[in-house]
Amino acid sequence: MFDSRFKCAVAATVGFCASGTAQAQFFDDSHLTLGLRNFYVDRDFKQADAPKSRTGSWSQGFDLQFKSGYTDTPIQFGLDLGTDFAYRLDGGKGRSPDGVLPVETDGSPVRDYGRANVAAKLRYSKTELRIGDQQPNLPVVSYDPTRQLITRYQGAVLESREVKDLTLTAGRLWGITGRESSNSEELYLWGDTPAQSSDGLNFAGATYAFTPQLSGSYFYAQLEDIYRQHYLGLAHKMPLGGGFTLKTDVRYYNTEEEGKALSGRVDNRTYGVMFSLNKGGHTFGAGYQRMLGLDTFPTFNDYAPAPYLINWSALGFVKPGERSWQVRYDYDFAALGVPGLKWMARWMEGNDINLGRQSHETERTSILSYVVQSGALKGFGANWMNIGVSTRESSRYEENRLALTYTVNFW
Template identity: 30%
Template sequence: MSKQWACLIALGLTAATPALGAGQSEAKGFIEDSSLNLFLRNAYISRDYKQGNQDKAEWGQGAVLNFSSGFTQGTVGFGVDAFGLYAVRLDGGSGRAGAAGIDFFRVDNNGDVERDVARAGASIKLRFSNTVLAYGDLRPTLPVLNHDASRLMPESFTGTMITSNEIEGLTLHAGRFHAEARKSDENRDGGRLKAIDLIGGRYQFNDVFSGALYASDIEDVLERQYINLNYMRPLAQGDSLTLDFNGYNTKQDKEFDPDEGRNRIWSLAATYATGPHAFTVAHQRSSGDVGFNYGFYQSEGWVGNGGSTIFLANSFWSDFNAKDERSWQLSYAVDFTEYGAPGLSYVVAYVRGDNIDAGAPSRGKEREWFNQLSYKVQSGAAKDLSIRLRASFLRVSEDARAYNSEGNEIRVFVDYPLNLF
């Protein structure tokens, strides 16, 4: 990572240049610009596996209290962010619950599922001009390190992050993290993460074209680079055509994989939006010695870069990321606001993958039907409360079952954010 950390030094020098925007010069104060909010989530996931695999189901209620201070006034601003989370299991027992597959609550040494999970974290932050340095328990949302918030409770990572917006349209990130708190675990380093370094950024070239480049290095696991190109072309009568390209290049370290396996995976999606309707066609392709890996269970625990760090078009229940896999997607989305139901939306997608190398004599296939109905309350006492109902039906050919398991999945999420001040 020597070149990446050279870039980090350059980023620090950039932060020392005169500000091009408001940033710290408009700091309102530690208390004056602070906020406190409570996020409530009731979540249920059920997986009905086929071919004799054990079915899984978990149901829980969680709460996350988030505090974010403003920055003190002056040349360098100081602030603090903190969070506390608690979740309780609502399902009836350990038979269908547990960490494997769903990961709401951990399984203890006796094989019993924990009844609850509680964790807290905090970070300090310094701002100079338009650059922020943060250290502590953070929840990054980046294509090479994305905290997983797709279950009951979110992950967090402990480390240092620099975010710089000194140049208009350009956002730069650099960081080093040394601990990962899994979403179902009270342990601050339940992920047994040695270290992960990252650097990169996104640039908005103009109103219709943007791009991003990132790189990361998970110590003794893998090195990875990411690229994104996004182009949105406005059409007549408010219609638009969006092209979105995402790609990863990965090399696994010898300490984890003696063969130092490599993987390249990319996706290209084209979305045509007209009125409340959006139609998407996407193609995704994986190549190399291994499939795309974004996390690993090892004897000492989980090692990875976030359970949802895969910014690709064909990532649903299956990520269609097997060795040599090729997949196509057709999807349709509709916003019912125009039909008198503001806040109601629906998405349906069909993805089919083939050419899977799972070690069988022949190449395997998989296919998934994905459906999601969402509703967000628009006004009143329950404003911003949202409900998501999701159903996925995944089928996998026999020669691909070493890579994936087929089944039916149901998810019900009820989220309620509350701004306390």
């Protein structure tokens, strides 16, 4: 247990240590945590002409974060700051790049890398403005938590929940620090170069719960001088009786170039639908996605994810003209009296890809995870992911990822 003097010492490093009621909640509601992540990845290429037979690494990550409460003032103020760092335990030039560790100019992975983050936050009533480090999870921009260090963005985001059942979000992002980088850079499209960077991403959107079973979202995004994008999503849950519930997700994107078109033509329209049938610990899913237009669905540099796509995964299934589908099964072992243990298995397939030739790709994924629910190791997590990918014209590989996680809560 850390006393108030230690909290004050931590806060003093950011120049905010004072007495009085205005600052009391800033300290009393603060949290200091250290996230530990031991991560192993191995990708075994199966095709005969692979540049390398295997890639991968083993690393240890540390994520120290201080999150303040808010001052007891009419406009409340808070501050979040921290640092994340990763150290390579195993893996060399012969197994790099692996999608996890940054690479030196000679092609070898770095021994360690890290970055700092800071964000000021202002709150009035149920509206909050956050300026600095961002980890958005929105249809038009999302971070990636699937490797060692997460994707971080730099910008300003405003979120308001003043109206019951309505969430309004708006913001501007001007930088990104990818999962394989220590440095922030401007936003541009995956596959392009920094010379084609945008000045920033502007976005606004609304999510409204029409009923407890039906919600809808609309977002607009403008990556300045590259593209403008519209998103529409609907989610519905329907009790079917007998303990069955059917969830339906429908999502649509329309993206085209704008302004100076620094990335050239952007012509993509995407729609997808996902049905999930649940009873007890069982969930059965089936999804379909279609890419329309002449171009691939755009994603940001450092392969920042687009998880709101119905069929987003290791492959992405975002190529021009692609029709893709998936079948999925999830089981929550809490139904058998083992809370914290979950398993997911999924098959995805894409056809009719138009890249000057017709193509075909498949991916199977299995994820087994467990989080300790009580005792001295409460919160300790283990996650094993197995991925098998086959793309007709380019590659076949088998990938395994193992992550062990634990969070130390200092206060």
